[in-house]
Amino acid sequence: MSDHDHHDHDDDFGPLAELVTLRDWLRYAVTRFNRAGLHFGHGCADAFDEAAWLLLHTLSLPLDRLEPFLDASITADEREALHEVIERRVTERVPTAYLVNEAWLGDFRFYVDPRVIVPRSFFAELLSDGLSPWLHEHGEVGNALDLCTGSGCLAILIAHVFPNAQVVGADLSEDALAVARRNVDDYGLGDRVELLRADVFDGLQGRRFDLIVSNPPYVTAAAMDALPAEYLHEPRMALAAGDDGMDVVRRILAQAREHLTDDGLLVVEIGHNRRFVEAAFPDLPLIWLPTSGGDDMVFLVQARDL
Known part of the structure; x- marks a missing residue:
């Protein structure tokens, strides 16, 4: 046979x-x-x-x-x-x-491949109620920035939550921006979400925003060495951020004031690194936002406090 x-x-x-x-x-x-x-x-x-x-x-x-x-x-x-x-x-x-080739944040589906990290952000739940009560005190969001946008997922969520906002999604990786473009087009948001290549704020000179959100690389060197094999399929540059995981967060906090409006808000997700943030910025009045993962994953800081 x-x-x-x-x-x-x-x-x-x-x-x-x-x-x-x-x-x-x-x-x-x-x-x-x-x-x-x-x-x-x-x-x-x-x-x-x-x-x-x-x-x-x-x-x-x-x-x-x-x-x-x-x-x-x-x-x-x-x-x-x-x-x-x-x-x-x-x-x-x-x-x-x-x-x-897909990932979900709440009810939102995004195309993903190994050019971007898999979306898994507490911003999805924080944005679902419009970052209440913080933004209501600050009026309308006209311009927003998603720094380190990756697949574009948070820029797209922001565009949905704040229907009058113009949104910029910025990333250092051209590969990531190609994935983000696909997702922005899938949601028909090309006229409201602008994608830009930027190294943190380098590439965004002269631009100011009412809201800046960022889920930046924040994995410490020790944690990188201990990552399960699944994470090794993700782009290393989207995860690793130096010994204390603060390399990118330091740059964001150093430059954010000149890119925020006077009433603007900066909101940053930092995983399990609250102690490193507080050690690096002991005098900054950080507001830690409650999430399903705990109350030390995401901090908010007001422009006037930077």
Whole structure:
């Protein structure tokens, strides 16, 4: 019998053939992920959520409706596709966001690939209520800046939350800006979101904003050395920020005043580095904003205090 027949025969009776339904495949994926000790820091909390996302996307099924499909049978060609993405996730430690080229912040979907870090910002929840109460005291946001925009996700969220704002998304990486352009175009925001190449504020001379947000690189040297393998697929320049993780934040705080309006606000996300921020800027009246990740992830500072 030919090799081709033999291959088909293997598929019918091989280990994959025992996995018949989506429920079977989901169970298999969760077991593989758990046994491999995968890290889930790119949009999912655990192996189950990540497996469901990966399998549903691969089968072109709606991500919010697992139940009706659990007992549906998987065809032979679909089996190969499912097996391949599960293996890539396990053996290459590629985050699911890159395998499926999408990431979510709240209800907003963004295209992503390894040219940008996977969006995972507490700004999504802070912006959902318009940075209340801080911005209401300061009137309308006419001009906003998303510094280190990456995939453009926060610039796009800002444009949605403040419908009258002109938004600038700035990044040092031309690669990142190409991804951001795709996302801005997908949302039809080309007339309101301007993308610029800038090294922190170098490239933004003479421009002032009512609101500057930034989710800059802030990973310390020690934390970079200890990162799970999943993060090594992300651009290093979007993560690493020197010994104390403050290299970029120092530059932002040093120059922000000349780029803010008199009532302007600067809001910066810094991960778990509150102690480094406070050590570096002991006299700055920082306001730490509550998030689902705790009250020491994002700080706000008013222009008049800089």
